[in-house]
Amino acid sequence: LPDAVVVAAPHERWGETPVIVTTGSADVLEVARAAVEREIGKPARPDRIVTIPDIPRLPSGKPDRRAIREIVRADG
Numbered sequence: 001l002p003d004a005v006v007v008a009a010p011h012e013r014w015g016e017t018p019v020i021v022t023t024g025s026a027d028v029l030e031v032a033r034a035a036v037e038r039e040i041g042k043p044a045r046p047d048r049i050v051t052i053p054d055i056p057r058l059p060s061g062k063p064d065r066r067a068i069r070e071i072v073r074a075d076g
Contacts, residue, residue: 003055005063006046009072017047019072026051050075 002024011017020032026049033045056067 003063005055005065005068007065007069007072009047009069011047018044020046020049021055021068021072022049022051023053023055024051 002022004020004022004024006018006020008016009019018036020029029046029049032049036045050072052071056064056071058064
């Protein structure tokens, strides 16, 4: 199964928006947006999906959110 993490990314209009970072397919954006809207509301919908080969991890095994945010910022 692919890994996925949601992080905040800079957005020109909104300041920040959620972005899904995954090792899986980016083809699921509309499905993810619909599910998030249904569960917690339209403002929380992810803006985009960024695919990467591996999720950076901390020594504890948890996702390294700081490194992931940097990847998203570089992806633009």
